[in-house]
Amino acid sequence: MTANATRVLVLNSGSSSVKYQLLDMADGSRLAVGLVERIGETISRLAHTPLATGGAKREREEPFADHAAALNAVAAELAADGLGLDSPELAAIGHRVVHGGKQFTEPTVITDEVLAEIERLIPVAPLHNPANVTGIRTAQALRPDLPQVAVFDTAFHTTMPEAAARYAIDVETADAHRIRRYGFHGTSHAYVSRETAKLLGKDPSEVNVIVLHLGNGASASAVRGGKCVDTSMGLTPLEGLVMGTRSGDTDPAVIFHLARTAGMSVDEIDSLLNKKSGLIGLCGDNDMREIRRRIDEGDEQAALAFDIYVHRLKKYIGAYYAVLGKVDAVAFTAGVGENAAPVREAAVAGLEELGLAVDAGLNGIRSDAARLISPESARVAVAVVPTDEELEIATQTYALVSS
Numbered sequence: 001m002t003a004n005a006t007r008v009l010v011l012n013s014g015s016s017s018v019k020y021q022l023l024d025m026a027d028g029s030r031l032a033v034g035l036v037e038r039i040g041e042t043i044s045r046l047a048h049t050p051l052a053t054g055g056a057k058r059e060r061e062e063p064f065a066d067h068a069a070a071l072n073a074v075a076a077e078l079a080a081d082g083l084g085l086d087s088p089e090l091a092a093i094g095h096r097v098v099h100g101g102k103q104f105t106e107p108t109v110i111t112d113e114v115l116a117e118i119e120r121l122i123p124v125a126p127l128h129n130p131a132n133v134t135g136i137r138t139a140q141a142l143r144p145d146l147p148q149v150a151v152f153d154t155a156f157h158t159t160m161p162e163a164a165a166r167y168a169i170d171v172e173t174a175d176a177h178r179i180r181r182y183g184f185h186g187t188s189h190a191y192v193s194r195e196t197a198k199l200l201g202k203d204p205s206e207v208n209v210i211v212l213h214l215g216n217g218a219s220a221s222a223v224r225g226g227k228c229v230d231t232s233m234g235l236t237p238l239e240g241l242v243m244g245t246r247s248g249d250t251d252p253a254v255i256f257h258l259a260r261t262a263g264m265s266v267d268e269i270d271s272l273l274n275k276k277s278g279l280i281g282l283c284g285d286n287d288m289r290e291i292r293r294r295i296d297e298g299d300e301q302a303a304l305a306f307d308i309y310v311h312r313l314k315k316y317i318g319a320y321y322a323v324l325g326k327v328d329a330v331a332f333t334a335g336v337g338e339n340a341a342p343v344r345e346a347a348v349a350g351l352e353e354l355g356l357a358v359d360a361g362l363n364g365i366r367s368d369a370a371r372l373i374s375p376e377s378a379r380v381a382v383a384v385v386p387t388d389e390e391l392e393i394a395t396q397t398y399a400l401v402s403s
């Protein structure tokens, strides 16, 4: 790596999307950001904004058959702005990898062995890890000489005690099939819990925080003194909170029941719980903006979906309050957490005895900054703390390659 190689390209490959950012770690500035959606569908959409040149957002629709095609198109967009992957200023490419099992506790330079291990974990992250692997292979083909770093969603959660990480199922079976709670969105939980401590003017080691990451996928975590002690997602990102299209917690017997009485196959049930449940299954919409709009028009189905979403969220706040014993802050983050004031208000309503409350005026203010929304007198701080998984991945990637 040359001394002036300070740029990091971050690739966040989801099941049908790629989010990317090119950052300059000399000053943390963003040179380009973009998103490819609906990969594999008849029409995919690419949106690219070259911030470095001050250029406008460019959008185009065309079919990208797979993540490799999408990433090659992203590379071409970057090259068109003079920000191509061939730049000597590029120090590394950082990849979000969703499942790192128990073994990956730190960001890791990707070797053939590391890539083989990520592939070995595909059965426990079937929606996410295949896309991550394709992203890595495509980036390697474009710049074989450059360090590629994997930053794992699971890493932050590897500090969980066994009591939280183990399911109460036969130990031999569980161990043989690596069945345990891994947890996801760890990069966000780590970043947001640290930023929350900063907002309180404290060191992360001094505070206990409940982080509520509410995006399309959603998860809660209990963080004691900067370390994760419990989280709501489990073996896969299906467990826990109600999500955009995922059910979150259900009685596992729902699966046997559907197999036996509805004659559904395992794959059909998998698809039902991962893609046709959660908010979209409850009311036909997975976007909280649309659900709020329908509620304002008196739509009862949307109102019930909202209530189920919030009820689950409140249960996890209570559960993690009990796990932590003492809570300094509850932090809302990601698309819903950062933007949906009614979700924050409803999730905390009635928890005054726990020292939790939301100030309606503060909660209603729209802002991109980390901020407190609890009344000054409240025992526990309630905060909105925007997440930045890409910045965190870039920071960890750059720290690793420049050390």
Ligand SMILES: Nc1ncnc2c1ncn2[C@@H]1O[C@H](COP(=O)(O)OP(=O)(O)O)[C@@H](O)[C@H]1O
Pocket (backbone or CB within 6 Å): 214, 215, 216, 217, 244, 286, 287, 288, 289, 334, 335, 336, 339, 340
């Ligand atoms: N202004 C808003 N008000 C309410 N909800 C919003 C708003 N903006 C985004 N959201 C919610 O955030 C979700 C996307 O969150 P995000 O964290 O970007 O998701 P992901 O990274 O998992 O794709 C949307 O589906 C929508 O429900």
Ligand SMILES: CC(=O)OP(=O)(O)O
Pocket (backbone or CB within 6 Å): 014, 098, 128, 153, 184, 185, 215, 216, 217, 218, 237
């Ligand atoms: C792990 C996970 O659920 O990720 P996402 O929210 O990006 O789907």
Ligand SMILES: [Mg+2]
Pocket (backbone or CB within 6 Å): 215, 216, 334
């Ligand atoms: Mg997300």
